Every structure is written in structure tokens, then in C-alpha cells.
Amino acid sequence: MNWITTITFVIYATISILLMASYFYFVFFQKDKHAKDQELKELSASKLVNRVTREWWMWITNPVEEYLVQKKFHPNTLTFLGLAITTLSFIGYSFGWFVFAGWCVLIGGTMDIFDGRIARRLGKTSKSGEFLDANMDRIGESLIFLGLLNYYTNTLFFYIVFTAFVASQMVSYAKARGESLSIEAKVGLMQRPERIVWIGVPSVLSPLFATGAHYFFPISNTWLASVGITVVAIMSSYTFYERFTYISKKLS
Numbered sequence: 001m002n003w004i005t006t007i008t009f010v011i012y013a014t015i016s017i018l019l020m021a022s023y024f025y026f027v028f029f030q031k032d033k034h035a036k037d038q039e040l041k042e043l044s045a046s047k048l049v050n051r052v053t054r055e056w057w058m059w060i061t062n063p064v065e066e067y068l069v070q071k072k073f074h075p076n077t078l079t080f081l082g083l084a085i086t087t088l089s090f091i092g093y094s095f096g097w098f099v100f101a102g103w104c105v106l107i108g109g110t111m112d113i114f115d116g117r118i119a120r121r122l123g124k125t126s127k128s129g130e131f132l133d134a135n136m137d138r139i140g141e142s143l144i145f146l147g148l149l150n151y152y153t154n155t156l157f158f159y160i161v162f163t164a165f166v167a168s169q170m171v172s173y174a175k176a177r178g179e180s181l182s183i184e185a186k187v188g189l190m191q192r193p194e195r196i197v198w199i200g201v202p203s204v205l206s207p208l209f210a211t212g213a214h215y216f217f218p219i220s221n222t223w224l225a226s227v228g229i230t231v232v233a234i235m236s237s238y239t240f241y242e243r244f245t246y247i248s249k250k251l252s
Helices: 002-034 051-060 062-070 075-095 098-121 127-151 157-180 192-213 223-251
Strands: none
Touching: 002 051, 002 192, 051 062, 062 098, 075 098, 075 127, 098 127, 098 192, 127 157, 127 192, 157 192, 157 223, 192 223
């Protein structure tokens, strides 16, 4: 059993290191070559997930996007595929498989990017598609938090996860309700892309980080993931506060 665990960890560590190496390769050798992508130019500024990181992720996943365009995948198919992958994160978190769950969060979030980009490239954008996507996003995100709540049941950290869940839903609700009142509220640092990154990436890297930190101080394999969730809880709460006060002032 030990050798299976060792091989699994070696594969996991190798993949993680290769991804980090590809990030630095992109920053130093590829970033300027992809600056002409119109949608990359339109990426909104984010202090919690910098522009270069998002450009790198779109660059590394570009072959998948091109394949989906070539095969003319319907955007709604990608929406449901993203939900299915995100649902697996619920199972992963419930059983404590944080690396698996983190990857499901990131891949499911990537499908959410693909459905919009591919819809535009294939000329299949529609209000019904946007409505479907928005609803599936809320369901998928709720399942992510449900898995985390299952894992942290009977611990004090349960309340941090619950705070992150409620605040995340309220951030989206405040934006939607504001738009229904003809007020566009995009203020705040912790929007959905940031939540996906701050939950998914720490979950994936948490065991690797714990292994490296073990020589200095012992921490659990989920310690880094809990830091990411805490950031989501704090910043989502603050983002909701910002949107709530912004819309209230516009209405008064």
C-alpha cells in the first residue's frame, strides 16, 4: 500500500511542478505573443487573481478550446459538462480528496469560461444560454460548498465554510438584483472567478505545501486549502457589503 501512495504522490508532485514551470515559461517567453487576443484585452482587473495568471490559464487550455470549436460543441453542452465535473468536487470534498476535488473545481470553472467563449466564436450566444449558465453556476458552486461542509462537519471551521457559502451566494444575488433595478454593480474583489481560484488552487497544492512545510513545522494536508477558504469567506463578505452599500446609495 505504501508504494502505491508513494507513486501517486510522485505523479501528483510532478504534475504540480510542471504546471508551475509552464507558468514561468509563459510569463517570460509567451505572454507578449498572446497579448493580441481581444478577450484577453477585455479581462477585468483583479487584485486577487492577477491578469497574467488568467492569461496563462487560457493559454494552457487553448488546445482544448480549439478542439471544442472544431467539433462545434454546443455551449449548453459545455455548461452541463461543467456542472457534472463540479458535482464530482462535492464527492471529493465530502471524502477528503482535496486534490481531486480542487481539480474538479478548476476544470468545471474552465468549462464555464469555454461555454461563453465558444458561444461567441460559433455565433451561438443567446439570452436563454446566459440564463441557463447563470443558474448552473449557482448550483455548481453550492455543491462545492456542500462537499466542504460535509468534510468539516463537527468542527469550528464548519462555520467559516458556511460563511463563505452564504457570502458567495449573496455576492451573486446582489449583482443580479441590482441589474434588475437597472444598477450595474461590479464592485468588489471576490467575484466567481476569484472564488474558483482561491478554493481550487489551494486544494490542489495543499498536500505538496504540507510536505514541504513539514521540515519546519507540522501542518495538515488540508491547511493551505483552509487558508484559501478563509480568504473566500472574508473577501466575499466584504464584497457583498460593498455591493449592498453601492446599490443602496444608488437607490436612495
